Amino acid sequence: MIETIVFDIGETITRDDRYWASWADWLHIPRHTLSALVGAVVAQGKDNAEALRLLRPGIDVGAEYRAREAAGHGEHLDEDDLYDDVRLALSALRNAAVRVIIAGNQTPRAGESLRRLDLPADLIATSGEWGVAKPQPEFFRRVLDVAQAAPSETLYVGDHPANDVFPAAAAGLRTAHIRRGPWGHLWADDPDVVATADWRIDSLTQLAGIATG
Structure with missing residues (x-):
């Protein structure tokens, strides 16, 4: 589960x-x-x-x-930067009593921008705020600290094999590789990704079924 x-x-x-x-x-x-x-x-x-x-x-x-x-040209994220399935998928997970965390390699400024969007998530954190970045094992130890669940009951979702799927699996987490963006498409059918990822998905909306199935 x-x-x-x-x-x-x-x-x-x-x-x-x-x-x-x-x-x-x-x-x-x-x-x-x-x-x-x-x-x-x-x-x-x-x-x-x-x-x-x-x-x-x-x-x-x-x-x-x-x-x-x-110069006033710094990093910025708003609603237009979200993929279309994000709010629907996160809301479905929260409704299913799944704890939702967003944690990736981003700056503190990006973390602030995401929190201002009031996403249906229990926690939003970035590598810049934690002081450690993927694929370092310490990043995934921090993930497990905030997950409040055992590694086998925690699923990490990402598009990048070397930053997401492989180190998360090495830390004992379950993993889902999403075919999205250049990295996700490039390595979607890579044999190592196929062998390592517990699930391979095309949309975040597939996760509710995975979590409750």
Whole structure:
């Protein structure tokens, strides 16, 4: 039985369109160019920030992020950034008495934005707030601390095998890989993902059946 479901954020709960578009605009490059480079580095198994370094060799990503914030072009999330199935799926889980947590690799600012959306979730937390990021084991220890359920009764949902499915499974959690966004589609049928994920889904609305089935 699944008592708690924990959701990744980027490309699970929210689309990353605005995030990468804002970086492209800040660096004065075509949005499609950056989007294509993000896809290329992802396919190579590299961190997606490597796309920024390809465009601006030697860039200090952290410093540029702070410069964007200071210039009023910082990170922002609103209702339009949510995937269409998010509120319906989370509400169904809450109605089924499943504890709902959102926890992913995001900044404290992103966490604040998500909490302002008043999503049907028991807790929203980010790696920036916890001081530890996926795929580090400590992140999933923090997940289990807040899950209030045994690892075998806790399900982690995400799109990225290396950041979500594999480390969550290594921590003893149940896992669901969602075919969503570039990472989710790229690795949807990867043999290791198929072998590791307890479930492979196309929509968050499938989770209510999994939790109560």
